Amino acid sequence: MSEYILHPDAQFPLPADIEAEVYGSAFGVRAYLPADTASIPDDVWAGASGLVCYHEVAVTAAVMDRMPKCRVVVRAGVGFDNIDLRAAAERGIAVCNTPDYGTTDVADHAIALTLAFLRGITFYNRAIEADPLAGWRFDTAPSVRRLSTQTFGVVGLGRIGTATALRAKALGMRVIFFDPYKPTGTELAVGLERCATLDDLLAAADIVSLHTPLTEETRHIMNAATFAKMKPEAILINTGRGPSVDLDALADALLSGHVAAAGLDVLEQEPPSPDSKLIAAWRAPDSPIRDRLVLTPHAAFYSPSSLIDLRRKSAVVALGYLQEGDSRDLVNRDLLDQAAAARRRA
Structure with a gap:
């Protein structure tokens, strides 16, 4: 088959059978594991009609x-900060994402991290494992609280942020959110309280849950200054984008006790360096933050069902654009239009 779509960093065991089923007789598929990405031959890159990464x-x-033949790049996921949108547009390449996969899974994970602290799950388990007799105590977990007394703050009320907020609300928590890009009245539609500024949310929230895309505006949105504005002993949850959190500043906030706990599914560097300030402090003998930090390996999206969804949906988006020349999931439309207009003027 002369035309094919390249998958250079497949997050599943090969072969790419689901993708091949979607593409049918229209396109072939060339798939590689991340360990083999660097060794993909030049002619394979050059012959690809599309890329799913x-x-x-x-x-x-x-x-x-x-990739001179490439017409579309599809991000198998929601965030697309690893793709240069402007460079793609200048080359006439469309960029799409798959925003409707994993919404429920990531929201569930954010709530699970929250409950791990509010109900002391990880602490109790570690204490009993260390000493079944001395650890059999209910009053030693550092962050156990009644859910109905807590204010849950959502930063970024997109699909996943909304799903997380509604779960927190169903559990009896007061839910507030900050999102300057949502139109007036959004708070009425979803039955939540809106904060005018991030500072307002940080001052009120017992749990701060991040659900923003990664932009220059949101990179290190949680830093030394914003941690200082959080309520004393608040909890941070991040299932959004790793670089939204300055991990050195978080280490300081946890070590000082100003931030009670943090549950992170995403990090600036994945996997993390053992020598990073946060990881070193967490793994140190007799670490004061051992039971106040929970890390998961960029797994919030994952369930067997969600991975199948992601594979199928991203392939459907790639095929749809290549066959129809458009997609409702096109994220660089304005840049494509600007680049096309510039070419016409030239």
């Missing part, structure tokens, strides 16, 4: 220059 490939201008 996860988070382990940076789709830069240089990468796109290796």
Whole structure:
């Protein structure tokens, strides 16, 4: 088959059978595992009509220059900060994402991390494992609280933020949110309380849950200054984008006790360096934050069902764009229009 779609960092055991089923006789599929991405031959890059990538490939201008036949890049996931949208548009390449996969799974994970602290789950388990007799105590967990006394703050009320907020509300928590890009009245539609500024949310929330895309505005949105504005002994949850949190500043906030706990599914560097300030403090003998930090390996999206959904949906988006020349999940439409207008003027 002469035309094919390249999957350079597949997050599943090969072969790419689900993708091949979606593409049918229209396109072939070339799939590689992340460990093999660097060794993909030049002619395979050059012959690809489309690219479907996860988070382990940076789709830069240089990468796109290796793909003269490429018409679409699809991010198998929600965030697309690993793709240079402007460089793609300048080359006439559409960029799409798959925003409707994993919404419920990530929301469930954010709530699970929250409950792990509010109900002391990880602490109790570790204490009993260490000493079944001395650890059999209910009054030693540092962050157990009645849910109905807690204010749950959502930063970014997109699909996943909304799903998380509604779960927190169903559990009896007061739910507030900050999202300057949501129109007036959103709070009425979903029955939540709106904060005018991030500072207002940080001052009121017992739990701060991050659900923003990664932009220059949101990079290190949680830093030394914003941690200082949180309520004393508040809890941070991040299932959004790793670089939204300055991990050195978080280490300081946890060590000082100003932040009670943090549950992180995403980090700036994945996997984390054992030598990073946060990881080193967490793993140190007799660490004061051992039971106040829970890490999961960028797994919030994952269930067997969600991975199947993601594979199928991203393939459907790629095929749809290649066959129809458009997609409702196109994220660089304005840039494509601007680049096309510039070419016409030239």
